[in-house]
Amino acid sequence: MIDLLSIARTEADGGDLLNLLSGLFEPSEVRPEGYSDAVVWQGGNHDGVVNPVAHSLTDAYALLGTIAAVDILGLPFYAVPMWSQYRHDTKLASLGWFGNMPCTSVKWSTAGDAYVNDGNGNKVVVMGKSANAPLRTQAGVYCNVRPYGPITVVRCMPCLPYSQDRDKFVVDDSGIVHSEMNTPGIQMAYANRLFLKMVNDSGHLGRVAMKPTQAMEDGINAGLHSWLLKGTKFEVGRRYAVDPYEEHKERIDRIISxxxxxxxxxxxxxxxxxxxxISDTNYGLLIWDLIEKRDTIVLATDLDGDRLTDLLADISDPLRAFGDKVVQHVGKNVNMWDAWSEMGYTTGNGRDMTSVMHRMDGPPIHEQTLGSADAMLLRLLDGDESLGGTKRPYDPRIHFVLMRDAYIDANPGNSELRNWLDSSLDVFDGIYGENRPGFLEGYKALKEAITPWGS
Structure with missing residues (x-):
């Protein structure tokens, strides 16, 4: 059993987490190309049968839950240190190490508003905040794909509608905020093509969520989409009034070249x-598509895609709550969770939503979409995870769900592995039922109930 509480305390106290974790794992000879100085560890059962997956060791429960899960499952893995203090100390170099690992990988959530030591005894905000944007840039990510229920969102990256260059970010004497964006148009073209391929392959309805009427960058993105449609057999129903490719042809042709x-x-x-x-309308359409169980794929820019997936993750609980009010109003005794399932809906509370980042080169990066659960970890350290019975302990299910997806992705056709992962998830669900155990108690129970891979 790993002393998870000691790891949590070391991180929270700003201790030497690198030294502590170095004692848990072995140094690996595997390095991302071009990063000979990268720190990469390995663990689990490297049996030559299962292809390893790389994990980013990040912050709070994202870190603790990952360490617990890899210990429980025993699958072969690589690990790259990437928690807040280490990201800061390496001036974000560790992002490049992880983002270019030559294998399928899992990016666990990072704390964006963490304070770290600047090396001179001062507390400062961690460099790069959550570091999601620089990671995607260094890894060559062009989009992420988030399926949930009948809806899949394809989110262009790093198509960021906010400042990415701190040196160019100023507020002038008249109060005007000036920022500069630099969005790789080539990545946008690849995201558009993947979206169209997914619509073609699946037969699902494709929706485009952009705002070329107001945003120049959206005009370029929508124009690339329009160019890609030319010469295909796609049927376009609702269509932009002005063809954005024709409107921005000279600029878009530079990307095409x-x-x-x-x-x-x-x-x-x-x-x-x-x-x-127009992107705004997709928020309402998404709810209708969910209610009507319409299989849909949505292409969106980074910001709109982020908001759409947040809504997709969160909307089912309010819909069920509204359903409760309706059945109470008509005097019926109906459990809405049961009714939700009986009616064919599959979305839960968003905690099982997964995401895959596609890279220009190399295997995909699976991504945890939840936060690093900093506040929940503080409750564990305070000795009261439930906060006097008002809160539920951390649910580490996402770690097992995402690892299942990543290992299946990295090991296509390995039915033995798939079956073992499915049965392990069933064991997890048996332990983490309605009466969710405390994190450490759950870790102990899972260690006793799941036989590690290859044992």
């Missing part, structure tokens, strides 16, 4: 139905 000459090869046979919407 940088794409591989065979970029559209085969797309002449792609087809499906596409609806082009």
């Amino acid at each position: 940088l794409l591989p000459s065979n970029f559209k090869d085969g797309m002449e046979n792609w087809g499906g139905r596409i609806e082009q919407h």
Whole structure:
């Protein structure tokens, strides 16, 4: 059994977490290309049968839950230190190490508002905040894909509608806030193509959530989408009044000239139905698609995609709560959770939502979409996870769900591994029922109930 509480206290106290974790894992000879100085550890059962997955060791419960899960499962893995203090100390170099690992990987949530030591005894906000944007840039991420229930959101990256360059970010004497964005157009083209491929392959309805009427960057993105549609068999229902490709043709053609000459090869046979919407309307449409169980794929820019997936994660609980009010109003005794399932809905409370970041080169990065649960960890350290019975302890299920997805992705066709992962998740669900155990108690119970891989 790993002393998880000691790890949590060391992190919270600003102690030497690097030294502590170095004693848990072995140094690995595997390095990302071009990063010979990268710190990479390994653990688990490297049996040559299962391809390893790389984990980012980040912050709070994201860190603690990952260490617990890899210990319980015993699968082969690599680990890259990436918690707040270490990101700061390495001036974000560890992001490049993790983002370029030559294997399928899992990026666990990072704390964005953490205070760290600046090396001179002062507390400062961690460099890069959550570091999501620089990680995606260094890893060459062009989009992430988040499926939940009948809806999948394809979110262009790093298509960030806010300042990315601190040196160019100023507030002038007249109070005008000036910022500068630098969005790689090539990545936008790849995200658009993946979206269309997913619509073609799945037969699902494709919705485009952009705002070319107001945002110039959205005009470029929507224009790339329009260019990709040309010469295909896609049927476009709702269509932008002005073709954004024609409006921004000279600018978009500069991006097109940088794409591989065979970029559209085969797309002449792609087809499906596409609806082009102003991004704002997709929030309401998403709720309707969920209610009507309509299989839908949505293409959105980074900010809108983030908000759409937050809504997708959160909306089911309010819908069930409203359903409770309705059945109470009509005098019926109905359990809405049971009714939700009986009616064919599959979305829970968002804690099982997964995400996959696609890279220009290399295998994908699976991503935890929840926060690092800093406040919940403080309750564990205070000895009262339930806060006097008013809160439930941390639910580490996402660690097992995401690891299952990542290992299946990294080991296609390995039915033995898939079955073992599924049975391990069943064991987890048996222990973490309605009466959720405390984190340390749950860790102990899972260690006793799950036989590690290869044992």
